[in-house]
Amino acid sequence: xxKKIQRYGLKKVYDYLxxxxxxxxxxxxxxxxxxxxxxxxEGQVNTFREALSDPNNNWYQLVRSLWTDIDDDVRxxxxxxxxxxxxxxxxxxxxxxxxxxxxxxxxxxxxxxTSACNLKCTGCWAxxxxxxxxxxxxxxxxxxxxxxxxxxxxxxxxxxxxxxRKKDIIALCxxxxxxxxxxxxxxxxxxxxxxxxxxxxxxxxxxxxxEGFESGTDFRRGKGTFARIEExxxxxxxxxxxxxxxxxxxxxxxxxxxxxxxxxxxxDMGAKFCWFFTYMPIGKDAxxxxxxxxxxxxxxxxxxxxxxxxxxxxxxxxxxxxxxxGGCIAxxxxxxxxxxxxxxxPCAFIHYSDSNIYEDTLLEAFRKPLFQAYRxxxxxxxxxxxxxxxxxxxxxxxxxxxxxxxxxxDLEQAVDVEELSAxxxxxxxxxxxxxxxxxxxxxxxxxxxxxxxxxxxxx
Amino acid sequence: MPSNTKAILANSLTALIxxxxxxxxxxxxxxxHCGFNRQTFYYHFHxxxxxxxxxxxxxxxxILTSKSEFKNWHEVIKHIFTKMIKNKSLYRNIYxxxxxxxxxxxxxxxxxxxxxxxxxxxxxxVEISSENFSFLxxxxxxxxxxxxxxxxxxxxxxxxxxxxxxxxxxxxxxxEWALKKFSTKR
Numbered sequence: 001x002x003k004k005i006q007r008y009g010l011k012k013v014y015d016y017l018x019x020x021x022x023x024x025x026x027x028x029x030x031x032x033x034x035x036x037x038x039x040x041x042e043g044q045v046n047t048f049r050e051a052l053s054d055p056n057n058n059w060y061q062l063v064r065s066l067w068t069d070i071d072d073d074v075r076x077x078x079x080x081x082x083x084x085x086x087x088x089x090x091x092x093x094x095x096x097x098x099x100x101x102x103x104x105x106x107x108x109x110x111x112x113x114t115s116a117c118n119l120k121c122t123g124c125w126a127x128x129x130x131x132x133x134x135x136x137x138x139x140x141x142x143x144x145x146x147x148x149x150x151x152x153x154x155x156x157x158x159x160x161x162x163x164x165r166k167k168d169i170i171a172l173c174x175x176x177x178x179x180x181x182x183x184x185x186x187x188x189x190x191x192x193x194x195x196x197x198x199x200x201x202x203x204x205x206x207x208x209x210x211e212g213f214e215s216g217t218d219f220r221r222g223k224g225t226f227a228r229i230e231e232x233x234x235x236x237x238x239x240x241x242x243x244x245x246x247x248x249x250x251x252x253x254x255x256x257x258x259x260x261x262x263x264x265x266x267x268d269m270g271a272k273f274c275w276f277f278t279y280m281p282i283g284k285d286a287x288x289x290x291x292x293x294x295x296x297x298x299x300x301x302x303x304x305x306x307x308x309x310x311x312x313x314x315x316x317x318x319x320x321x322x323x324x325x326g327g328c329i330a331x332x333x334x335x336x337x338x339x340x341x342x343x344x345x346p347c348a349f350i351h352y353s354d355s356n357i358y359e360d361t362l363l364e365a366f367r368k369p370l371f372q373a374y375r376x377x378x379x380x381x382x383x384x385x386x387x388x389x390x391x392x393x394x395x396x397x398x399x400x401x402x403x404x405x406x407x408x409x410d411l412e413q414a415v416d417v418e419e420l421s422a423x424x425x426x427x428x429x430x431x432x433x434x435x436x437x438x439x440x441x442x443x444x445x446x447x448x449x450x451x452x453x454x455x456x457x458x459x
Numbered sequence: 460m461p462s463n464t465k466a467i468l469a470n471s472l473t474a475l476i477x478x479x480x481x482x483x484x485x486x487x488x489x490x491x492h493c494g495f496n497r498q499t500f501y502y503h504f505h506x507x508x509x510x511x512x513x514x515x516x517x518x519x520x521x522i523l524t525s526k527s528e529f530k531n532w533h534e535v536i537k538h539i540f541t542k543m544i545k546n547k548s549l550y551r552n553i554y555x556x557x558x559x560x561x562x563x564x565x566x567x568x569x570x571x572x573x574x575x576x577x578x579x580x581x582x583x584x585v586e587i588s589s590e591n592f593s594f595l596x597x598x599x600x601x602x603x604x605x606x607x608x609x610x611x612x613x614x615x616x617x618x619x620x621x622x623x624x625x626x627x628x629x630x631x632x633x634x635e636w637a638l639k640k641f642s643t644k645r
Contacts, residue, residue: 137496137497137498137501138497141497167498167502168498168502170502171497171498171499171500171501171502172501174501174502174503174504174505175501175505175506177505
């Protein structure tokens with residue numbers, strides 16, 4: 001009952017904000033402050049209050065821009081499906097079910113409708129997949145239905161290029177109109193017709209992959225790709241549709257991606273968020289020279305934090321922001337991955353599995369040894385700047401794979417886990433030194449509470 | 460192609476609903492009937508209710524846009540009722556399985572514009588505030604809606620259509636009086 005009232009309250013707050021965002025933004029923050037019952041939340045509200053009381057503040061500008069740049073109905077749907085359904089309603093269900101079944105229940109399901117892609121990018125495993133695999137509409141629909149049974153309302157597509165299956169994706173958005181959908185896409189298939197479909201269903205948000213400016217992007221993604229991406233962004237912006245950027249930083253493009261010019265470009269194009277990924281040498285023949293050095297990773301770490309203070313863009317760097325999410329989020333802790341072959345994997349980057357969607361239900365997969373091993377081992381390091389069991393702690397993945405005896409699900413060619421982990425040994429060792437230095441600058445104190453869990457488990 | 464696909468799906472549902480109730484019809488039954496796959500259905504509609512709503516709105520739109528062919532608004536109303544009887548199983552099912560808020564909204568969506576047209580034809584020589592005019596539109600729409608809901612609840616008897624005339628006669632007679640009563644100049 002209390003939950004219902006809170007939910008109703010949140011809806012009312014949204015309506016209030018919607019009526020006059022400029023004047024009501026501060027009032028809402030003040031009002032929220034009164035409900036902040038614990039110290040930690042109080043601190044957050046105060047930071048928020050500071051940001052939203054100053055029209056020149058980048059966070060104020062970002063929030064405000066949701067009202068000036070985004071279609072009213074789309075914004076409202078995203079609020080309902082993402083804020084209320086996928087987060088507010090989900091958390092208590094997750095807590096209950098993960099205790100009941102003694103397994104992780106992820107916040108989001110990442111899945112690949114197809115392994116096919118219209119581009120051929122250097123170092124991308126999708127590019128190397130010869131046999132084109134697809135999950136049918138009915139399979140994808142069944143995954144979503146199963147997820148919804150577990151309270152999940154957040155679904156993310158990757159691939160392959162998910163928009164090779166545009167019509168199916170729109171059909172799924174339309175059918176599951178209480179869910180939020182996001183897709184990692186190369187953007188080249190976004191056209192006016194698709195934008196109209198997005199406006200109709202209102203619950204689809206693309207994250208367009210960019211590798212820096214024209215030279216960086218076209219270097220990895222092929223000539224002319226950058227121009228097509230800019231065109232897609234113009235179409236989205238013109239139609240007042242929300243979108244983000246997804247950036248994979250490599251030894252080649254890290255200077256561009258960490259530059260102020262590049263952040264400004266994303267904001268100017270109309271992006272509201274950016275996900276950063278570091279390059280991973282996935283697949284048997286994936287080059288290792290694209291891996292960033294410790295210096296380059298630190299450069300990215302500094303840039304993301306600096307621009308967080310100044311740019312109206314929500315950013316998340318999955319390998320460097322472990323401190324906000326308690327380290328590794330894979331293995332169903334917050335998310336997991338289903339490839340185009342139906343293999344249920346702990347992470348988009350970890351191609352090992354002991355379950356398949358054609359043989360196991362989602363819940364069964366979550367309770368199998370691989371996901372359970374993740375659950376027991378997370379976080380993989382008490383330093384949240386070293387979250388990854390492959391890139392930062394290569395021995396951890398080896399251990400899990402050996403202990404559970406799971407098979408390689410790489411669609412190109414089976415990859416031995418020791419061989420794969422060996423590729424990361426050097427970078428992991430180098431990064432450990434840098435990460436320890438940064439972590440000692442104060443992160444440990446801030447994260448004491450979340451880390452107590454880690455220590456209890458280590459004993 | 461899109462609107463055509465929608466119409467094909469609509470025809471299948473209309474055909475299926477003649478032999479079974481709404482809750483016995485799965486999306487797959489509809490798509491099997493017309494040879495489409497499920498994703499084609501979901502590309503256009505959220506669910507079966509979404510398709511139903513589309514069918515009803517299409518029918519109403521055709522009637523409302525062709526209103527000039529009718530001698531007076533009594534005929535329009537009677538025509539709508541007659542059309543509904545032709546598709547009786549569909550409307551009976553809608554009434555039986557849908558939530559009442561949705562049915563009311565649909566009824567409102569057709570009764571309000573219709574009533575508005577009727578009142579405007581009477582109001583040519585009366586000065587009335589838009590607020591009062593909207594009130595009268597709402598008032599007369601409520602009568603039409605209640606009348607329709609009652610008729611649906613009673614199983615859409617065909618012989619009742621002639622009784623509708625009685626409602627309309629009273630409405631006709633009172634409209635002029637009501638407009639004057641609420642006009643700016645008395």
